[in-house]
Amino acid sequence: MTTDTRKLSRRLTEVALAVPGVRSVLPPGPKLATLVRDVRTVLDLPRDGGAVLVQDLPEGARVRVVVTSDRGVPTVALLRSVRDAVVRGTVEALGQRPADVTVRVVEID
């Protein structure tokens, strides 16, 4: 993968936010146990990238998306829509599908 991961992160954050029913896109947080052990880990989250985590791995791009959503939109359908949008966005930017995509809904308002 040759694209700047931070640039792609910003693009995929915009893509995810554009999906109907997505209220916000959050930086993936550490696990609670990690947070309790070392609260400073949250400060390691990148600031100049988008909220979507994009990692450049030998097998391809790994993409992690965390969203909060609107309760007016069914969550399962929303998850698939976000996944499809992020895959499309990655293909447009990299010319290939991401090797791994995780989409997580953490709050439904």
Added chain:
Amino acid sequence: MTDDERFGAFTLEELSDYLDSGRDPVRPEIDGDPEARAALGRLESLRTASRDLLDADASGADDSWITGVLTSIRTTAHAGRDIPVPDDDPASTLVVTEGALRGLVRALGDDVPGLVVRRTRFTGDVTVPGGAVDVEVTVAVTADGPVHDRTEALHVAVAAVLEAHAPFAVRTVVVRVADLIDPGAA
């Protein structure tokens, strides 16, 4: 520390919910449990420390980053288990957190006058995509009106909302009244 660990008789999720409510209504069973009380103190310290660190370190950073991180911390503290969504794509993992669904049920309780959702438990094949799950909602109600009407209203709302949002098959929904509370508390 795992997220399922108990502190005294309570899970981290219950203690976190209690902190979120501003300890109102007061839950003497938690406040009277030494281990739970100690864990509450640590959780409270964590939240304060997170805020202080962010204030100190992120001054000048853009507001959306700070808001995102704070929301990330809040949702992390409530995430619970990952509930997988059945999907054909082996390269994708689609997940709704248990905390998201519990928050939704809690919000439904807020819509029912004189009722507070204390706890929501999902049992059964929660981590199996499309598995069958039993839902138990424990509530406290005020004693100034018919209890059955309110619990039935919540029951109907929970069943409908989980049908729309949960990735599992809802097998049963049980609403259990655990406590009567002061009308001013709900």
